[in-house]
Amino acid sequence: MIIEKKKGFLDPKKKKENKENKKIENKKSANSATFKHSAKKHNKKETKVSRKKMSMGSRYAVKSRKRMIPTITHLRDDITLGIKPRKVSKDHVRVIPIGGVEEVGRNMIAVEYGNDIIIMDAGLEFPTSDHPGVDYLIPNVSYLKKYKHLIRAIVISHGHLDHVGALPYVIEDLGNPPIYTTGFTAALIKKKHSEFKHLPTPNIIQVKKGDRLKIGKEGMFFRFFGVEHAIPDSIGTILETKFGDIVYPGDFKVARDKDNNPVEVEEYEEMGKKGVLLLILESTNIEKEGFSGTDEEVAEGLESVYEKAKGRIITATFSSQIERVVDIVKISEKLGRKVAVLGFSLKTNLELAKEYNIFAPKKDTLIDIKDVDKYPQNKVMIICTGGQGEENSALVRIVNKRDRNIKIQKDDTVVLSSSIVPGNERPVQYLKDNLARQGAKVIHYKMATVHASGHAYREEVAVLHKLVKPKFFIPVHGFYFNLVRHKELAMELGMPEKNIAVPFCNGTIINLNDQKIEQIKDSVPANFVTVDGLGVGDVKEVVLRDRNILAQDGIFVVFAVVDETTGRVKTSPDIISRGFIYLRESQELLHEVRRIIRSTIEANTKIHPIDVGFITEEVREEVGKFLFQHTKRRPMVLPVIVRV
Numbered sequence: 001m002i003i004e005k006k007k008g009f010l011d012p013k014k015k016k017e018n019k020e021n022k023k024i025e026n027k028k029s030a031n032s033a034t035f036k037h038s039a040k041k042h043n044k045k046e047t048k049v050s051r052k053k054m055s056m057g058s059r060y061a062v063k064s065r066k067r068m069i070p071t072i073t074h075l076r077d078d079i080t081l082g083i084k085p086r087k088v089s090k091d092h093v094r095v096i097p098i099g100g101v102e103e104v105g106r107n108m109i110a111v112e113y114g115n116d117i118i119i120m121d122a123g124l125e126f127p128t129s130d131h132p133g134v135d136y137l138i139p140n141v142s143y144l145k146k147y148k149h150l151i152r153a154i155v156i157s158h159g160h161l162d163h164v165g166a167l168p169y170v171i172e173d174l175g176n177p178p179i180y181t182t183g184f185t186a187a188l189i190k191k192k193h194s195e196f197k198h199l200p201t202p203n204i205i206q207v208k209k210g211d212r213l214k215i216g217k218e219g220m221f222f223r224f225f226g227v228e229h230a231i232p233d234s235i236g237t238i239l240e241t242k243f244g245d246i247v248y249p250g251d252f253k254v255a256r257d258k259d260n261n262p263v264e265v266e267e268y269e270e271m272g273k274k275g276v277l278l279l280i281l282e283s284t285n286i287e288k289e290g291f292s293g294t295d296e297e298v299a300e301g302l303e304s305v306y307e308k309a310k311g312r313i314i315t316a317t318f319s320s321q322i323e324r325v326v327d328i329v330k331i332s333e334k335l336g337r338k339v340a341v342l343g344f345s346l347k348t349n350l351e352l353a354k355e356y357n358i359f360a361p362k363k364d365t366l367i368d369i370k371d372v373d374k375y376p377q378n379k380v381m382i383i384c385t386g387g388q389g390e391e392n393s394a395l396v397r398i399v400n401k402r403d404r405n406i407k408i409q410k411d412d413t414v415v416l417s418s419s420i421v422p423g424n425e426r427p428v429q430y431l432k433d434n435l436a437r438q439g440a441k442v443i444h445y446k447m448a449t450v451h452a453s454g455h456a457y458r459e460e461v462a463v464l465h466k467l468v469k470p471k472f473f474i475p476v477h478g479f480y481f482n483l484v485r486h487k488e489l490a491m492e493l494g495m496p497e498k499n500i501a502v503p504f505c506n507g508t509i510i511n512l513n514d515q516k517i518e519q520i521k522d523s524v525p526a527n528f529v530t531v532d533g534l535g536v537g538d539v540k541e542v543v544l545r546d547r548n549i550l551a552q553d554g555i556f557v558v559f560a561v562v563d564e565t566t567g568r569v570k571t572s573p574d575i576i577s578r579g580f581i582y583l584r585e586s587q588e589l590l591h592e593v594r595r596i597i598r599s600t601i602e603a604n605t606k607i608h609p610i611d612v613g614f615i616t617e618e619v620r621e622e623v624g625k626f627l628f629q630h631t632k633r634r635p636m637v638l639p640v641i642v643r644v
């Protein structure tokens, strides 16, 4: 199916594709022209191509040894600008992973049938260093926005941010459709929405496992089932269609007993007996062999670590790991330790958990963080956020001595009850180092069983496939490679390859009925959308690229005044630079640059009126080239040419 898609991409006979490809090729050659350009002699024709094709500041932006924004994003940009597909005939159901199949996070899946659109999850993704200054990445809903009058429901599987976090940013674009979810998740959603004053109260329809209700206008039904995951009240969805049931558990793991026999899987068994058309399943931990740890194992592991602690204990975990926190409080009670909770999100989540009877500490267990010193050190447990070394998290504030109440002291035991999210290795290392420097004993997940993943490992994923026995399968949630590994597992378990559709990228369109499943060559827009401060979607690729250049090689601003009548540069051009080189120590280089600016400008002022735009480009080109030759750096060159 992927191959088909690829063919569609490249088939030269197809007129439209051909045109699109040319566009891309043009872009490419514009790039390579620029490269050649800086090495070769000046060539007017080439410059013209690149001038037309490339935007401001980009010519010296291309830096092959450093990774910029993934190219696939640009490629897709060209293809999907038109927002075409819809036309869903009644002989198939359509599934579109809007986000979450090229990354971990930003999960969103759209299902279309006739005049109904159902959306499953609306998550955000935390940016990597590719996106400097950006707060979150969210799914691109521009296609869904166009057809918002057909959106009948958003189902939210659970309250983790990669499933629910984009809601406040997209709900209006989606036309405020009803949100179907469980009580606890609903409480989290309402809490979050209350921070967005301009949003109307979310229209939430509370559901629970076992519920069955009609959805939309085309005769579809929702059924819900319980799901084991790292947050309370997770729920899976079965969408009953004309062709059969579509099963989407969201994030899951499989509960098991000590001998690795799966338990509490009756609901999956039942689905399998009834027959399942399509399984849409997460692939987060597909590369990890065996089973993920259980909550019981973690509780035991934590208890044995806590028992050995001589002084205070500080346990850091994710604020969304509510069940873990509940366990930690229970163990603390057992060991006679008072508990102080630190961290805003953790406190809020625990308040909600209390309201929903998930969390019921004894009357005098919880103490205020200010009162910690009133108790003997071996009677204190502090639970906080910050196990990932996140800036401004409670634990990092403590370590940086910015917390008013808690300072690390000798005999403290700090337990990091989380694994390291990829990309956070450095901050976690600094955190461990600084804790150790200040005399704390640090225990992390590689030293003791103090954490278990909330996502199924390969063996558990296999268990689910064997129980549900779907006819068709779409792997989601993970990088493309994860999805392929998941497909391989399904095939090992006996599923024919033609029954599996691995989404080629976000925005891929998959059609299926009871006969077959196929990816079509069309797709919908799915390039990422950024959230930065108050802006949603206004930090585009160009802005990010500029931020990357500025971060890597700085900026070089040239200011020159040209006499309109004589065509000569008046006085010496001004130069301002940040993050490139220290100007005061580079007088010789600056002298040379000024000479180049002057000669470049004056070579182009023979015509009247003076073409400032053209001269600006020439100066950018020449100065950029010169700086690269002499420093092997490519700062952003910004010429400002003024006529007088």
Ligand SMILES: [Zn+2]
Binding pocket: 158, 160, 229, 230, 251, 454
């Ligand atoms: Zn989750």
Ligand SMILES: [Zn+2]
Binding pocket: 107, 160, 162, 163, 251
């Ligand atoms: Zn997730």
